[in-house]
Amino acid sequence: IEVEWDDFGEGLSGGDFPAIELTWGADYPGPESFLWSLFAADSPDNATRFADPVYDDLLDRAAAALDPEQRAAFYEEAHRRLLATDLVLPLYHDVSSTLVAPSVHGLVVTPLGLLSLDDVWIGD
Secondary structure (H helix, E strand, O other): OOOOHHHHHHHHHHOOOOOOOOOOOOOOOOOHHHHHHHHOOOOOOOOOOOOOHHHHHHHHHHHHOOOHHHHHHHHHHHHHHHHHOOOOOOOOOOOOOOOOOOOEEOOEEOOOOOEEOOOOEEOO
């Protein structure tokens, strides 16, 4: 069924839909932008109402991990656990490319694909 945007928001909050299609864009380049925001039991954006204490513990352990490899391993395990529930079906992941001429120097492209033009210059 087709639902107006305001009704969709209310329906998400109320858990009124048996299934939804939703696009989510990262706020920052990290797995918690998706894994915590959309599926942690205490996240206000958890429209699925997914609640798994083991999953939430993995997210907490990842957030507290100082070692980047250990942090990544916790997020990977949480991700696998989430996908094993068949609650979510990832359909699409956006990939973008930036083409830069060899004469452009100082261009910074952030992990989210944003361009910083503060120090850009054109030259040989």
